[in-house]
Amino acid sequence: MQSPESSPLLETRGITVRFGGHVAVDDVSLAVHRGAVTGLIGPNGAGKTTLFNTVTGLQKPTSGRVLIDGVDVTGSAPYKRARLGLARTFQRLELFLSLSVRDNLRVAGDIHGTGRRARRDLEAETDRLLELTGLTDVAHQDVSDIPTGRARVVEVARALMTDPRVLLLDEPASGQTEQETDDFAELLVRLAGEGLGICLVEHDLPLVMRVCSHIHVLDYGSLIASGTPARIRNDPAVIAAYIGTEDVA
Numbered sequence: 722m723q724s725p726e727s728s729p730l731l732e733t734r735g736i737t738v739r740f741g742g743h744v745a746v747d748d749v750s751l752a753v754h755r756g757a758v759t760g761l762i763g764p765n766g767a768g769k770t771t772l773f774n775t776v777t778g779l780q781k782p783t784s785g786r787v788l789i790d791g792v793d794v795t796g797s798a799p800y801k802r803a804r805l806g807l808a809r810t811f812q813r814l815e816l817f818l819s820l821s822v823r824d825n826l827r828v829a830g831d832i833h834g835t836g837r838r839a840r841r842d843l844e845a846e847t848d849r850l851l852e853l854t855g856l857t858d859v860a861h862q863d864v865s866d867i868p869t870g871r872a873r874v875v876e877v878a879r880a881l882m883t884d885p886r887v888l889l890l891d892e893p894a895s896g897q898t899e900q901e902t903d904d905f906a907e908l909l910v911r912l913a914g915e916g917l918g919i920c921l922v923e924h925d926l927p928l929v930m931r932v933c934s935h936i937h938v939l940d941y942g943s944l945i946a947s948g949t950p951a952r953i954r955n956d957p958a959v960i961a962a963y964i965g966t967e968d969v970a
C-alpha cells in the first residue's frame with residue numbers, strides 16, 4: 722500500500738471522453754505527484770487539452786473519475802476543484818490584455834482571496850510572485866505590450882496567485898524565445914521543489930525531457946507509454962507515433 726506522502730495530488734482513473742462517435746480520450750489513468758513535474762505529450766489532436774478540461778471540470782467525462790488529493794471531484798464544479806488547489810493555464814492566453822501584469826495577478830488574488838486574505842498580504846504575495854517568476858521589470862506594463870513568451874509566464878504567475886497545490890500548464894512555452902524557455906524551465910523546477918505538483922502539456926520536447934521526472938504519452942486518445950524521460954525517449958511506440966527522428970536529447 723502507498724504511504725499518504727506518495728499518494729497522488731491528482732489522479733484520473735479510466736477517463737473516457739466521447740464527442741458523438743469520436744473517442745477523444747480513451748480510458749486514461751494517470752497521476753500527478755507533489756514536488757514533481759509530470760509531462761503529458763502527444764501529437765496534435767491526441768486528447769491532451771480534452772483531458773485537462775475534464776480534470777478542471779470544463780468537460781464532463783463519458784466515464785471515469787477524477788480525484789484531487791484523494792477526493793473524488795468527478796461531478797464537482799470547476800470552482801470547487803479550484804478550492805481544492807487545482808489551477809491551470811490555457812493554450813490560448815486568457816489574460817486581461819489591457820490590464821498591467823501586476824493587475825492581472827491582483828485580480829486573481831482578489832477573486833481567490835475574498836474575505837480570507839488581508840489586502841496587504843495580497844500586495845506582498847503579488848510582489849513575491851512577480852519576483853519569483855522574473856516579471857518585476859514588466860509589472861507595470863500592459864499585458865498587450867509585452868512579448869507573448871513573457872505573457873505565458875504571466876498566466877503561470879496568475880495561476881500561482883490562487884495558491885494551488887496542482888498546476889496544469891497547457892503549452893506554456895509556446896511563443897517563448899530560447900532564453901525565455903531556459904528561464905521557464907528553471908522556474909518549473911523551482912516550483913516543483915517547493916512542493917507543487919505540475920502537469921505539463923508541451924510540444925517543446927527538449928523542455929519536457931529536461932524538467933519532467935515522469936512523462937505520459939497520448940496518441941489518438943489512448944496512453945501509449947508512461948515512464949521516465951530516458952524510457953520515453955527510447956520507446957519504439959512513442960518514436961513511431963510522435964517523436965519520429967526528431968532529436969530530443
Ligand SMILES: Nc1ncnc2c1ncn2[C@@H]1O[C@H](COP(=O)(O)OP(=O)(O)OP(=O)(O)O)[C@@H](O)[C@H]1O
Nearest residue numbers: 740743745763764765766767768769770771772812
Ligand atoms: N468540443 C469538441 N467537439 C468535438 N470534437 C472535439 C471537441 N474538442 C476536441 N475534439 C476532438 O477531440 C480530439 C482531441 O482534441 P484535443 O484538443 O484534446 O487534442 P490535443 O492533444 O490537445 O491537441 P493539440 O496538441 O493540437 O492542442 C481531436 O480529434 C479534436 O478534434
